[in-house]
Amino acid sequence: MPKIRTKQTKYPPDWEKVRETLEEFERKMRDAIAESHDGKRKVESVWPVMQINHQRSRYVYEMFYKKHAITKQTYEFCLKEGHADKSLIAKWKKPGYERLCCVKCIQSKETTTGSACICRVPKDQLQEGQVVQCTCCGCRGCASGDV
Structure with missing residues (x-):
């Protein structure tokens, strides 16, 4: 009979x-997902999730x-x-991307039009x-520079 695997996560010291x-960010993320999308454009309903993901990743990045x-x-x-x-933090380590808001802003635009997202313009x-x-x-603008 095969072993029954239970997920017991071993936490670092x-x-x-x-x-x-991180638990507080997780609560905020659940609230943002469960929030009503009435009266919002389709793209606007994802913004709170993207912003919380950025904040959470920035917190871990700065702590390390x-x-x-x-x-x-x-x-x-x-x-x-x-x-x-992981991919967002990898970009933050590169010059010019220290304040990047999300990886989607540089991936979606560069491949189609050859330019970056409007929020990347100083x-x-x-x-x-x-x-x-x-x-x-x-x-509202994540281009590196004096802002």
């Missing part, structure tokens, strides 16, 4: 440092790379368990008073 915050508050083992555990977006290159909001994630 310093998991407690990030556990509470900036504050050095968690170990590599905990960082890799967060990536493996889906607490942070604010000083936009017309005076022009309001920028990405259709992919609702970002």
